[in-house]
Structures are given as structure tokens and as C-alpha cells.
Amino acid sequence: MKPFAYAHPGDVAEAVRDVAAEPNAVFLAGGTNLVDHLKLGIATPDLVVDVRTLTSREVTDLPDGGLRLGAASTNSEVAADRRVRERYPVLAQALLAGATGQLRNMATTGGNPLQRTRCVYFGDVTTPCNKREPGSGCSAVGGYTRYLAVLGVPAALPDPTAPETCIATHPSDMAVALAALDAQVQVLGPAGTRTIPFGELHRLVGDDPSTDTTLEHGELITSIDLPPLPAGTRSSYRKVRDRASYAYALVSVAAVVSGDDVRIALGGVAHKPWRATRAEELLRGRPLTDHAVRAAMDAELAGAQPQPGVGGGNGFKIPLAARTVVATLRELTSEATR
Amino acid sequence: MDAEISLRVDGESHRLTVDTRTTLLDALRERLGNTSPKKGCDHGQCGACTVLLDGQRSLICLALAVAHDGAEITTADGLAPAGELHPVQQAFLEQDAFQCGYCTPGQVCSAVGVLDEVARGWPSHVTEDLTGDVELSDAEVSERMSGNLCRCAAYENITPAVQQAGAR
CATH class of the missing domain: 3.30.43 (Uridine Diphospho-n-acetylenolpyruvylglucosamine Reductase; domain 2)
Structure with a gap:
């Protein structure tokens, strides 16, 4: 070291x-x-x-009926908080689907969304990686793509030598739930405080694979706020993985249904938690039948790019994402009519 | 670069100077001679280094010693002061919940943490009702102990051991 x-x-x-x-x-x-x-x-x-003991470790009620998660609150503590479990089950479920008990006892609200990709080439300093070493190329193209992106990538086989090529995914489960909840990120930086809508915290690769977020150097997350949800809101997180426990998502879905409004975020498919805004638009105000959800997800995924690679690549994620959204919304709507 | 820290490990206070790069695991094993927490993967994947850090089961291979100045640590060794076994340790013996034993101190500390978390009503990924009671079913124990790998695959006996200790 x-x-x-x-x-x-x-x-x-x-x-x-x-x-x-x-x-x-x-x-x-x-x-x-x-x-x-x-x-x-x-x-x-x-x-x-070291900021672990400097930011708040508390979960507190906000005047608008929402909750403020102090940046130092641990993933375990947030998942166990009774208000989170009762009002934001999608977040408790996402947290509990991630990592292990020991890791959740250590990992924090502020740190979890800032974790780096688990792309195996990013983690191996002997291989070229534009995220780790800008300009060195991307070893993932045509390689081990099972856990890598299908959305927000320019082509099914990008140029591995180009400095902007990166097909990494964001690994956090928590972040997918926060994206669906329209959480607000409170930040303190050299220029003062600002609030970042959660959907704008992470960025797509664009021309700079090395940068995961929109935070400036020196900016620190001090808390993450959960907006209040209308009465009767239902939410859920569903994670599909290779093992029953302690594995990253192949595909995950966070869904929040409030009256006519449905919010859907996908994990494991892009460089950032992916809000399925096209599908949300198509579903707003319509009955959430399997057929309607399927059609909306087909539209959402029309631009997806399967990445070839070891063991058949990752094209399986495209139908898997659609099916997982259908299953998640079916479960939420059947709960409502039960 | 060096830093001076104090640690309380298994009831004993220590002051020591560590390199800022030293993990708590290396500080305990190499500096304080406490080899109860084991070094398996050294990357937070296997659970062999699990101890109770300020009361919560944690992986000390991923904890910088300098960042835990003043910490209170209980290792599997410290669970048995004066040789009297902790109920979890006794249950591991009675259920034959190990073969080579290398992962066992981490398994034991993790199980102590699990039982505490269950007592506080913390749900897990497999808990049917997020706001309901938790029962120590096989599925609950397997999920909660999934961060402790056993290369000998003694899981068949580890699960009943955790359940036995939890029933007391």
C-alpha cells in the first residue's frame, strides 16, 4: 500500500x-x-x-414528513429503522439485499452511493481500464461482461482502445432505491452547501469514464433526504443474482407506486442507477397490467445494447430486466387489491 | 507515516504506534499477539477476521487501525474470559460446527452479532414481514451468516449451532 x-x-x-x-x-x-x-x-x-465520526449518524424526521439519513448512519441501522421499514420498504429491502451483515454494519449512507464499480478489470491493476487509468483502454469489451452495462452504452461492441470506452455498472443496491424515491443529497463543499437530486448524483460515462459522480473535489455528502410519499404508496425492491446471498445484482428493480404514478429504477444495467423514465411515462395513469408493463419496458429497453463476451455476454439482461419489472409491479399491485 | 492510538481488546487497554496503513486485523495479530481473528482473504469477502467492534460484528481487515483510535474490540478469545465458553462457542462444540477451525473464530463472533441483531428485531433479506418478528429459521441463519465462508463446508452444523445458541 x-x-x-x-x-x-x-x-x-x-x-x-x-x-x-x-x-x-x-x-x-x-x-x-x-x-x-x-x-x-x-x-x-x-x-x-476521516469523516466517519463527523457527520450525523441519526435518522431524523423532516418537517415535510420525510426522513433525513445522516451520512454516517450505517446501512444496518437505516435498514432496521422502523420508519424506513414502514414507509420506505423499497429502501430497507435494497439495503438488506446488499453485501453481508458485517459489511452493512460498517458501510454508511454517505459512502454506499459512492462505491466504485465491481467490473473485474477495474479491480485488476494489471489490465487496461479507462476508469482506473484514463486513456489506457477498456479490457471489458468482449471480455467478462456478465455484470456490465446494456443501457447508456454507445454500441454493442465499443472501441476497446478509445479513451471514452467504459461499460461498467454501478454496484449499489441502496442507490437504486434512492433513485426511485427521488431522494435529495445534501452536500457540503468548499463553496458551501447544495442539494443534488439523487438522479443527478451519478453520471453516465460520456467522454470521461474515470468520474462516477457530479460531486466536485472536496464536496462531502452530509445527509440524504427521503421525500414524503403520498398515503397508500407501495414500494418494493427485487434483486436477481447468481447466488441467493452476498452477490451483486445481475438486474435489480426498485419500484414505487403512488396512485396513478409509478416510479421504476433499474440496477446492474448501467453506469448509474437507471430511472426508466420512458416506461414511467407510458404507464402513468394506466392500469399496471402485465401486458402494459411489458410493453412499456420494451420501449424503455429499445436502445439497450447487449455486450458480447465470455459465456455468451450479457444480452440476457434485456429480457430479464423487463420480466423483473413485470414481476415487481405485479406483486405491488396484487398487494394493493388483496 | 505513524500514529499513536489506544485500543481496548478483550478487556485490556493498549497504547501502540501504528503505520497509517495498518489494518486493525494486522494491529491485533502482529502487534498485540491476538491471533484469534484470522486473515483469510484480507479483502472483506470471507469473514474470517470478524470481531465485535464497538459492539457490532465487523470485518477488521477493512478497518484502518488509525481510524479506530479508542475502539472497544471483542474477539472470539475474549468471549471466553477465564476459560468459560460463551453459549455460542459451547453450541459450536456440541453441534460439531467446524472441521479445520480456521473460520471458526469469525463464525462465532458473527453468530454473536447475529443473535444480538435478531434480539433487536432487525430484519434480513429473507424476513417475510419487514416489520414483524424474526424467527431463527434455517433460511434466516443462512442469510445472516452468508458473510462467513467455511472452506470445509461445515454449514450443515453451523446453522443448528447458531439456532441452539439463540434458543437459550
């Missing part, structure tokens, strides 16, 4: 100043992803600024 200086400032303002002042500085919270990356040589900071 490359040597680094460690700082544990007195408050968040000082932590933000420390990171902002050092171009090669990073924040440390639960450490479940960062410490692993320090060992693997994927992260090579000069300064690690």
Missing part, C-alpha cells in the same frame, strides 16, 4: 477544507470499499481524511 497521511479533523467544515486543499486527498467513512482499494493499488491518495 502506498504511504498516505491521515487526518481526523474536528468538524465537517475542516474536513472539507483539508480535502479541497490537497488534490490527491480522499474522504474515508466506513472504509469497506476504500480500504480494499488502498490494498489493491486502485486508490493511491496522499491524504485520507
